[in-house]
Amino acid sequence: MNATIRAPRSFPYLLLLPAMAAMLLVVLFPLVYNFYLAFRNMSLYHFTDHRFVGLDQFREIFSQPVFYVLFGKSLLWTVVNVSLHLAIGLFLAVLLAGPVRGRAFYRTLLILPWAMPQYISALTWRGMFNYEYGAVNLILQRLHLPAVPWLSDPVWAFVAPVIVNVWLGFPFMMVVSLGALTAIPHDLYEAAELDGASAWHKFRHVTWPQILPVLTPAVLLGTIWTFNSMVVIWLVSQQGRPADQTHIMVTWIYKVAFAYYRYSYAAAFSVVVFLILLGFVVFTLRRTTPLESKT
Amino acid sequence: MSAGRRRPRAVSVLTHAFLVLFSLATIYPILQIVTVSLRPTDSLYSTSLALIPKNATLHAYWAILFEKQFLVWMRNSALVSLSVTVFGVVLASTAAYAFSRFRFLGWRLGLYSFLLTQLFPATMLMLPLYVLMKALHLLDTFAGLTIAYTATALPFCVWTMRGYYDTIPVELEQAALIDGCGPWTAFTRITLPLAAPALTITALFSFMSAWSEFLVARIVVSSLDLYTLPLGLESLAGVFQTEWANYAAGSLLVCVPVMALFVILNRWLVSGLSLGGVKG
Numbered sequence: 001m002n003a004t005i006r007a008p009r010s011f012p013y014l015l016l017l018p019a020m021a022a023m024l025l026v027v028l029f030p031l032v033y034n035f036y037l038a039f040r041n042m043s044l045y046h047f048t049d050h051r052f053v054g055l056d057q058f059r060e061i062f063s064q065p066v067f068y069v070l071f072g073k074s075l076l077w078t079v080v081n082v083s084l085h086l087a088i089g090l091f092l093a094v095l096l097a098g099p100v101r102g103r104a105f106y107r108t109l110l111i112l113p114w115a116m117p118q119y120i121s122a123l124t125w126r127g128m129f130n131y132e133y134g135a136v137n138l139i140l141q142r143l144h145l146p147a148v149p150w151l152s153d154p155v156w157a158f159v160a161p162v163i164v165n166v167w168l169g170f171p172f173m174m175v176v177s178l179g180a181l182t183a184i185p186h187d188l189y190e191a192a193e194l195d196g197a198s199a200w201h202k203f204r205h206v207t208w209p210q211i212l213p214v215l216t217p218a219v220l221l222g223t224i225w226t227f228n229s230m231v232v233i234w235l236v237s238q239q240g241r242p243a244d245q246t247h248i249m250v251t252w253i254y255k256v257a258f259a260y261y262r263y264s265y266a267a268a269f270s271v272v273v274f275l276i277l278l279g280f281v282v283f284t285l286r287r288t289t290p291l292e293s294k295t
Numbered sequence: 296m297s298a299g300r301r302r303p304r305a306v307s308v309l310t311h312a313f314l315v316l317f318s319l320a321t322i323y324p325i326l327q328i329v330t331v332s333l334r335p336t337d338s339l340y341s342t343s344l345a346l347i348p349k350n351a352t353l354h355a356y357w358a359i360l361f362e363k364q365f366l367v368w369m370r371n372s373a374l375v376s377l378s379v380t381v382f383g384v385v386l387a388s389t390a391a392y393a394f395s396r397f398r399f400l401g402w403r404l405g406l407y408s409f410l411l412t413q414l415f416p417a418t419m420l421m422l423p424l425y426v427l428m429k430a431l432h433l434l435d436t437f438a439g440l441t442i443a444y445t446a447t448a449l450p451f452c453v454w455t456m457r458g459y460y461d462t463i464p465v466e467l468e469q470a471a472l473i474d475g476c477g478p479w480t481a482f483t484r485i486t487l488p489l490a491a492p493a494l495t496i497t498a499l500f501s502f503m504s505a506w507s508e509f510l511v512a513r514i515v516v517s518s519l520d521l522y523t524l525p526l527g528l529e530s531l532a533g534v535f536q537t538e539w540a541n542y543a544a545g546s547l548l549v550c551v552p553v554m555a556l557f558v559i560l561n562r563w564l565v566s567g568l569s570l571g572g573v574k575g
Contacts, residue, residue: 011479019387123546253418
């Protein structure tokens with residue numbers, strides 16, 4: 001298909017000018033500046049008299065065990081969240097794609113967590129995780145289960161934001177899956193039924209190959225968003241409580257930058273996170289081409 | 296969509312059981328906000344699980360509207376969010392059109408650089424912007440906040456718009472151009488009206504991203520007069536003892552319009568997302 005139209009040579013550039021000027025000024029320039037900061041020693045104490053220190057910041061990052069712990073936690077956070085988002089979202093989409101009475105009603109209820117501002121979800125859940133008066137422990141007690149120290153034990157204080165993030169993240173995958181499921185032509189199923197395929201076979205050989213091209217970019221995006229998401233952990237664990245033990249890499253960078261004022265260290269850490277993500281995406285795109293489905 | 300064959304009864308019961316279970320888990324935290332907002336001040340420490348608390352009162356709503364700074368926060372948030380929306384829509388609708396309808400030097404680089412920004416950890420933008428704003432005395436101003444939000448919202452808006460433009464047949468504009476219409480007129484009179492769903496998504500997305508943003512606001516804004524809604528509500532939630540009912544009442548007032556809008560626009564949102572975001 002010839003997707004272009006005839007216009008003066010300068011026309012597309014004129015259209016691009018405002019957005020590109022904005023991007024250069026408020027995105028590209030700050031990003032370059034971040035790389036610059038990563039090789040200096042800017043902090044609250046050296047805010048104006050910072051100097052070039054080469055790879056010192058990176059050396060410090062890689063020489064401390066905290067980096068490896070945070071890297072592991074970031075991976076754990078991302079893998080657990082994205083797999084649960086996908087599993088729950090796909091499961092509910094399959095249920096809703098069938099002939100279910102009240103489908104629109106269920107669908108509306110189930111997307112509400114996506115509609116709710118994330119900070120309100122996080123703050124509300126934090127209240128619900130309160131040891132004595134929070135709804136979660138009260139329900140556990142009614143079920144004769146022991147109360148859980150959600151916000152004071154380092155392990156549970158990490159589980160709590162995971163629960164919140166799973167809660168607010170599955171509707172996106174559900175909606176994406178539902179869209180993909182309803183777009184599958186019906187005759188494919190009819191053909192499979194004529195061949196005597198079981199329900200599992202139909203899912204495995206008709207549904208799955210049809211929804212995979214839609215799910216792959218959604219999962220890729222979801223992975224990047226989750227890896228980079230800060231607000232849930234930050235608010236549920238109240239800035240990393242107890243004692244900065246609930247951080248993943250990005251929340252740690254935020255804390256180091258804006259609570260401990262170690263600007264250059266934080267800038268260097270951001271660069272490391274960016275390179276990790278870039279590596280992940282390049283690796284994934286080499287194997288699949290989710291964004292090139294159309295040229 | 297046709298209903299197909301009738302399912303066995305057991306499958307139907309099980310389906311509903313799961314859907315009800317997940318729906319309950321979904322709405323319980325939202326109901327919890329309602330419950331807490333209705334609590335009288337003397338029973339904030341309550342171990343009751345009743346949905347409507349004993350001696351339910353609307354006092355917290357009165358307090359949040361007339362005794363707290365809630366309306367100021369709302370005005371501040373509206374001001375910033377509307378500015379971001381205007382910038383987002385204007386910049387994204389024009390740039391995305393160029394990417395959709397023209398091939399030019401740096402087309403691929405430009406398009407993929409927008410995508411690349413999604414890979415940056417937010418701090419990689421926040422920190423240098425913070426340092427630069429500090430140097431330019433833009434900290435603690437709405438201008439600073441607007442700049443930061445537009446920077447983060449723009450790439451997603453451009454991709455959504457471009458994906459949607461791609462689905463509009465180019466023949467319409469080609470016909471208009473043959474009829475003697477200029478490219479700018481063809482764009483504003485033909486393509487832009489047809490792209491109304493994507494424009495709505497872009498506007499909504501820009502607005503919502505600013506309306507609900509907490510972490511950037513927290514570092515840019517420091518004076519209480521300039522607090523946006525997320526900052527204000529968080530300051531109430533921090534005081535678990537005394538302000539919990541006020542926090543809940545305020546949250547509900549913020550949430551309900553946003554959620555209603557989201558549910559109403561949901562179908563457009565999904566088509567805009569899947570066309571723009573996913574198929575690319």
